[in-house]
Amino acid sequence: MANILAWLSSSGVVQGIIIGAVLAFITFQILARIKVTKINGWSTLYGFGVPGNGMLLRAASYRLFPGPINVPAEAMYWTTSVGGVGNYIMHFPPGGIPQSDAFWSLTMSDAKNDFVANPINRYLVGDRSGLVQNPDGSTDIYLQNTAPTGHESNWLPAPSGKFILWLRVYIPTAVILDGSYQVPPVVKVK
Amino acid sequence: MNKFILKYAYPLTFALLVLLAWVVYQRLSTGIIPLVVAAVIVWPTATFLFIYFWPRLILGVYKRAALVKGFGNGPIPVNTLYTQPQALFADPLHVSLPPGSSQLMSYGTNLDTLYVVGVLDLTKGPQILHVPDMAGRYYAVQFTDPADGTNFAYVGKRTTGTKAADYLISGPGWKETMPQGMKHISSSNNSVLVIGRVFVENDSDIPTAYGLAKQILIMPPSQSQ
Numbered sequence: 001m002a003n004i005l006a007w008l009s010s011s012g013v014v015q016g017i018i019i020g021a022v023l024a025f026i027t028f029q030i031l032a033r034i035k036v037t038k039i040n041g042w043s044t045l046y047g048f049g050v051p052g053n054g055m056l057l058r059a060a061s062y063r064l065f066p067g068p069i070n071v072p073a074e075a076m077y078w079t080t081s082v083g084g085v086g087n088y089i090m091h092f093p094p095g096g097i098p099q100s101d102a103f104w105s106l107t108m109s110d111a112k113n114d115f116v117a118n119p120i121n122r123y124l125v126g127d128r129s130g131l132v133q134n135p136d137g138s139t140d141i142y143l144q145n146t147a148p149t150g151h152e153s154n155w156l157p158a159p160s161g162k163f164i165l166w167l168r169v170y171i172p173t174a175v176i177l178d179g180s181y182q183v184p185p186v187v188k189v190k
Numbered sequence: 191m192n193k194f195i196l197k198y199a200y201p202l203t204f205a206l207l208v209l210l211a212w213v214v215y216q217r218l219s220t221g222i223i224p225l226v227v228a229a230v231i232v233w234p235t236a237t238f239l240f241i242y243f244w245p246r247l248i249l250g251v252y253k254r255a256a257l258v259k260g261f262g263n264g265p266i267p268v269n270t271l272y273t274q275p276q277a278l279f280a281d282p283l284h285v286s287l288p289p290g291s292s293q294l295m296s297y298g299t300n301l302d303t304l305y306v307v308g309v310l311d312l313t314k315g316p317q318i319l320h321v322p323d324m325a326g327r328y329y330a331v332q333f334t335d336p337a338d339g340t341n342f343a344y345v346g347k348r349t350t351g352t353k354a355a356d357y358l359i360s361g362p363g364w365k366e367t368m369p370q371g372m373k374h375i376s377s378s379n380n381s382v383l384v385i386g387r388v389f390v391e392n393d394s395d396i397p398t399a400y401g402l403a404k405q406i407l408i409m410p411p412s413q414s415q
């Protein structure tokens with residue numbers, strides 16, 4: 001046993017295999033990242049789960065979303081993580097709310113991807129949560145720990161620290177599927 | 191441990207590379223050739239293996255979570271569907287999630303749909319999926335090949351409508367006659383992940399949505415007549 005260990009630790013071949021495997025894992029991570037689309041801080045991927053979508057895209061898919069989620073035609077998913085203490089806002093321009101033939105939602109989770117306890121028991125906002133438009137037709141979503149005075153209907157309660165957001169659009173329309181729709185950034189309120 | 195690795199991924203990778211560089215440096219005096227040859231062979235080979243097997247690895251974990259731990263009602267037997275209970279859906283903070291349950295059911299937080307999850311084993315013959323009349327409600331049942339992670343078939347509002355129907359899901363090489371009144375879903379793998387999602391409008395809609403989700407069933411052909 002000791003001989004084997006001594007041979008392993010002194011063998012150039014074993015060290016070479018270990019080095020090759022580590023470099024391979026890093027190369028895989030880099031290659032898988034190429035397929036991810038990141039716009040305005042939101043990561044997504046076009047082609048998840050579609051048969052014939054290619055080996056590298058399949059690997060990238062399950063690296064970004066490690067679970068059996070839907071194909072884009074059924075639902076599109078975006079995620080972003082927002083760091084640091086503060087109040088944040090998402091500003092959808094007029095007509096910029098995600099277009100869907102089913103429904104959409106923006107779901108809040110803490111840094112561990114768990115729901116966030118809050119006094120109004122609201123864990124997501126979306127097409128069925130009574131979002132109020134601004135006079136110019138745009139929509140603001142307030143992402144903060146305490147209620148925004150006068151904008152409670154558009155408040156998605158956040159933890160006091162880092163958080164992760166999930167945007168889901170079920171049966172998305174063509175402008176989403178062809179990649180021309182862009183999710184607005186999460187902006188820190190000054 | 192995983193969270194630690196994720197949080198410090200870049201510094202850890204850098205430290206590992208420095209360590210490996212040091213090993214290579216130590217080797218320089220005693221003969222570097224075996225190390226370099228091994229590394230040059232392993233690097234591209236292992237890169238290909240990581241890319242090829244990654245979806246299978248992730249879905250293997252998911253399958254085991256379903257079959258061994260379950261998502262709140264104990265392990266999910268093969269060829270049955272687990273319907274997410276109303277109480278668990280209404281409890282997003284997971285206060286009432288039974289100990290020992292896996293939290294892998296949905297990756298990322300989801301409160302839009304009730305989940306229906308099952309793992310099919312088609313080696314002993316096909317299985318039947320029954321869906322009730324959803325009366326226009328959004329729902330989808332996806333069939334995922336755990337070998338490559340592609341969703342090779344869908345039943346649901348987008349693809350088949352919301353009327354009640356029965357589907358026969360067959361594995362590779364199945365050549366018998368289709369039973370009457372059934373649609374056919376052919377799988378190239380005897381193992382199939384079934385993930386159903388039933389839309390929940392709001393809290394007061396949970397009982398209705400659950401009542402419908404509970405009627406999405408997997409059964410052997412002998413029981414479906």
